Amino acid sequence: MKSSNNIVIRLLMSSQWRIFRHFILFVFILSISASFVNYEPDLAASVSPLLKYGGMFFYVFLFLVTSYFNIYILTPKFLLKNKWGFYFCALSGLVVLMLISILLFQNFTFYVDEIEEDKYYGNIHYLTGIINLISGSQVFFLIFAGTSTMVVFKHWILDVQQSEELKSTTLQMELKLLENQINPHFLFNMLNNANIMIKKDPDVAIHIIGKLEEMLDYLVNESVQNKVFLNDEVLFLSDYLELEKIRRDYFNYTVSKDGDLDNIQIAPLLFITFVENAVKHNQDSRSASYVHILFKIIEDTLIFTCVNSIPQKISHTKQVGGIGLNNIKRRLDLLYDGNYFLEQTKTNITYTVNLKLKL
Numbered sequence: 001m002k003s004s005n006n007i008v009i010r011l012l013m014s015s016q017w018r019i020f021r022h023f024i025l026f027v028f029i030l031s032i033s034a035s036f037v038n039y040e041p042d043l044a045a046s047v048s049p050l051l052k053y054g055g056m057f058f059y060v061f062l063f064l065v066t067s068y069f070n071i072y073i074l075t076p077k078f079l080l081k082n083k084w085g086f087y088f089c090a091l092s093g094l095v096v097l098m099l100i101s102i103l104l105f106q107n108f109t110f111y112v113d114e115i116e117e118d119k120y121y122g123n124i125h126y127l128t129g130i131i132n133l134i135s136g137s138q139v140f141f142l143i144f145a146g147t148s149t150m151v152v153f154k155h156w157i158l159d160v161q162q163s164e165e166l167k168s169t170t171l172q173m174e175l176k177l178l179e180n181q182i183n184p185h186f187l188f189n190m191l192n193n194a195n196i197m198i199k200k201d202p203d204v205a206i207h208i209i210g211k212l213e214e215m216l217d218y219l220v221n222e223s224v225q226n227k228v229f230l231n232d233e234v235l236f237l238s239d240y241l242e243l244e245k246i247r248r249d250y251f252n253y254t255v256s257k258d259g260d261l262d263n264i265q266i267a268p269l270l271f272i273t274f275v276e277n278a279v280k281h282n283q284d285s286r287s288a289s290y291v292h293i294l295f296k297i298i299e300d301t302l303i304f305t306c307v308n309s310i311p312q313k314i315s316h317t318k319q320v321g322g323i324g325l326n327n328i329k330r331r332l333d334l335l336y337d338g339n340y341f342l343e344q345t346k347t348n349i350t351y352t353v354n355l356k357l358k359l
Contacts, residue, residue, distance in 0.1 A: 012154050025147070026060075029067065032139060033059035058105055063143065066094055070144045075151045095140045197247060204246055211239050222268060230264040230302070234295060237275055241291060244279050250288045259297030264359065267335050271304055273328040274353045278308035281351065287311070304355040310348070 011017050033056050070091070078087035194212055198205040218236050222228050234255060241253040275291065282289040289309045296303040332340050332355075339358035344351070 009157060012150065013157060025067065026064070029060055029063040029143075032063060032143070055105070059102075062098060062101060066098055066140075067143060067147050069094070071147050071151055075148045079148055079152065080155055091141075091144055094144075095137055098140055099137065208243055208246060211243050215239050219269075225268060227265040228268045230261045230266055230295065233266065233268070233271065234261070237271060237293065240272065240275060241279070241293075248283070248289075250284065250286075251290070252288065253291045253293070255293045255295075257295050259295075261295060261297060264297065264302065266302070266357065266359075267331070270328070270331070271306070271355075273325060274304075274306045274355070277325060278306050278351065278353070282308040282310060284309070284311035300359045302357045302359055304353070304357070306353040308351050310346075310351055312349075 011021070074087060074090050074094070078084075078090060191212075194205060194208045197208050215236060218232065222232060234257065238255045241255065245251050245253060271293075275293065278291045282291065289311065291306065291308045293307075294303075294305040296305070329342065332342065336357055341354075341356040343354045345354075346352075
């Protein structure tokens with residue numbers, strides 16, 4: 001069904017099929033015109049071929065002009081602007097003009113034989129004329145209804161496409177904005193760490209700057225992509241935690257992997273906010289603190305677990321994620337809508353984030 005719908009949409013919308021669309025309309029009008037010329041077999045047989053083909057040309061010309069007038073003038077100016085009353089009044093007037101033109105044309109061409117006059121202008125003829133008038137009006141309205149429907153349907157498709165393009169553009173802009181909010185915050189923290197260690201231990205500071213250079217390279221070159229390899233993201237997080245370990249005396253971390261992470265791709269910088277938050281809220285100058293990270297693949301699901309310790313002196317307070325966690329939740333909604341599960345739990349001594357992504 002989807003394939004057939006795409007064919008219909010291409011037929012209606014593609015400029016490559018424009019000539020074909022006009023050709024279909026011409027063939028349809030030609031068939032209607034032929035039925036008008038031959039609607040009375042006896043009369044059609046009595047006229048000359050030249051007159052018959054002249055009548056065919058008249059009908060084709062009349063139907064084409066009025067059809068295109070409806071397509072390019074009446075429908076865009078009235079129907080698409082919800083001016084229904086103006087549209088139907090104008091359409092009714094157009095039909096009346098067509099009927100008058102056809103009656104005048106027939107009277108001055110087909111009904112010129114005085115011998116046949118009684119035959120065609122008797123009571124039966126008037127009854128037949130009324131019937132033909134009604135049927136002709138119905139045919140005209142059907143022609144205009146069909147062409148107007150195609151124009152309205154094409155306009156609706158354009159509106160849907162523009163709406164989808166606008167939605168996609170808006171989402172991409174929002175994603176970029178959220179990423180830009182994450183990156184400066186992260187870079188500020190890293191540069192502050194390097195500045196602190198330069199004052200304490202220049203050798204360690206050189207090591208920090210080297211690690212920071214690798215991370216900046218990742219941020220500049222890889223994180224701008226729509227997708228990055230999961231192993232690169234894991235390495236990025238490991239470097240971040242290594243820098244934190246260098247800066248702090250009582251800090252430990254682990255980064256574990258379970259399952260085949262090769263060739264798995266995800267959105268960039270998807271986990272750094274959770275890790276930053278874990279580091280930020282487990283700082284304890286009196287006792288050991290830790291952050292444990294686990295990446296696990298189960299079938300087509302990626303499970304990310306981040307557990308951090310909570311210092312006893314603040315264990316009674318509520319851990320606040322701030323703008324970083326709000327941003328990552330919004331990014332998850334945009335990137336994995338309906339295909340992720342996020343759970344955050346807190347005890348007196350630990351804070352745990354569990355994130356499941358459908359790959």
